[in-house]
Amino acid sequence: MHPTFNEKNFREICDQLSVKDYHFKEIIDKHAYPPLWSRPNNFASLIHIILEQQVSLASAKAAFVKLKKKTNSIIPAKLLALSDAELRECYFSRQKTVYARALANALVSKEISLKKLEKEDSDTVRTTLKKLKGIGDWTVDVYLLFVLHRTDVFPIGDLAMVNAMKEIKELHKSSPKEVLIEIAESWRPYRSIAAMLLWHHYIQTRNIKL
16 A cells, blocks of 8 residues: 555644744744645546646646536546637647647557556556656656655656745755755655645735645
8 A cells, every 4th residue: 555645644643743843843833734735536636637737736626617518527538529729628638639639539448547557656647647648757746645645755847836945944945955845754654744734825925726
């Protein structure tokens, strides 16, 4: 089994991190515990993550909702049946249309099984998904964290998390990622939950409505 977090152990892990690092205690004292953000292990969730690449969560959500209205259920066959123009109406860029089709084809051809990925270690999940066009480390990190609930993922490519970390640690804005990775070493084996606490700080301090 690969270590995962769930409703039962999530707050307990937050508390353990608060003992390791007082900045996390400050986040919880000020903003309460973060929600346990979670998504089902299906095609729709991965499409949603692809839509979130390099855009605001609000624009990604708008595209996702539009796609859902058009297809009723977001499954590979229904997405593949849409023309490029129809996907464009759902706010898909040319690139994201290519990525979404590549993922849908990989699932239809059984080149990839999301069910099987649940049993694989995180490195294998990363290697498998990164073979697909348009899926890089950030997309895999979000999938491992939000969908598979692996406990020790550190999404260093996520700007919101990085900015939150620089704020709470009072680091210079130009601090290189190597510095952040080194600080996060002390949060092992729960860097995923640390990331959630950092996102929580980012969202609350900016009053972002999800």
